[in-house]
Amino acid sequence: MGARLRITVIVGSTRDGRVGDAIAQWFVDRAKQRGDLEIDVLDLAEFDFPDRYPEEATPQMTMFTTAVDRADGYVVVTPEYNRSFPASLKQAIDYAYDEWHAKPVGFVSYGCRSRGHYAVEALRVVFTELHTMAVRDEVAIDLLAVRGDGTPRDRDVLEAAVTTMLDQLTWWGHALREARAARPYLARTKGERP
Numbered sequence: 001m002g003a004r005l006r007i008t009v010i011v012g013s014t015r016d017g018r019v020g021d022a023i024a025q026w027f028v029d030r031a032k033q034r035g036d037l038e039i040d041v042l043d044l045a046e047f048d049f050p051d052r053y054p055e056e057a058t059p060q061m062t063m064f065t066t067a068v069d070r071a072d073g074y075v076v077v078t079p080e081y082n083r084s085f086p087a088s089l090k091q092a093i094d095y096a097y098d099e100w101h102a103k104p105v106g107f108v109s110y111g112c113r114s115r116g117h118y119a120v121e122a123l124r125v126v127f128t129e130l131h132t133m134a135v136r137d138e139v140a141i142d143l144l145a146v147r148g149d150g151t152p153r154d155r156d157v158l159e160a161a162v163t164t165m166l167d168q169l170t171w172w173g174h175a176l177r178e179a180r181a182a183r184p185y186l187a188r189t190k191g192e193r194p
């Protein structure tokens with residue numbers, strides 16, 4: 001199996017007063033308990049991205065795409081905004097292209113009754129375009145059943161969901177890391193995108 005997989009957790013909401021940071025922390029605490037993953041966090045609120053997509057990548061954009069490149073897989077923590085995911089997340093995702101290729105992605109979503117399910121369905125389309133392997137099972141949190149500190153009420157069910165999602169992500173992470181080492185991924189065509 002080789003070295004531990006490097007999994008980058010991307011915190012998608014940058015909203016003032018967001019709950020996304022607390023939910024991401026809850027997830028990261030559980031992911032770290034496994035011991036078989038090296039967990040990094042990329043919090044989009046800590047980046048200062050440009051208002052418009054520039055002709056040349058800014059240092060902040062490069063910092064983000066370099067972190068995406070270094071990872072063996074990703075967990076995207078996303079809220080649901082109007083039946084999709086927030087603009088802050090789309091802005092960041094679009095800065096990278098081949099850095100995403102042939103790696104797995106899992107989701108921790110949250111919203112009201114839908115638990116962020118529509119956001120994840122929209123993200124699956126985007127991540128297919130980016131040649132990633134989006135794992136089947138997600139961790140989906142009902143905000144109407146979360147305490148103020150970000151701790152979910154249906155904790156046992158959600159902790160089991162974390163294990164299931166991370167087991168799938170880990171399987172794909174090792175399989176794809178070995179495959180990328182054995183042969184270059186077909187779509188790894190630098191320069192295909194602006």
Ligand SMILES: Cc1cc2nc3c(=O)[nH]c(=O)nc-3n(C[C@H](O)[C@H](O)[C@H](O)COP(=O)(O)O)c2cc1C
Pocket residue numbers: 013014015017018019020021079080081082083084110111112113114115116143
């Ligand atoms: C612009 C906007 C649109 C929203 N649309 C939805 C929605 O379609 N479905 C839903 O379940 N919750 C929706 N919500 C509620 C969010 O899920 C909730 O506010 C959540 O806390 C947002 O995540 P954040 O606090 O990490 O930014 C919306 C919130 C905002 C700010």
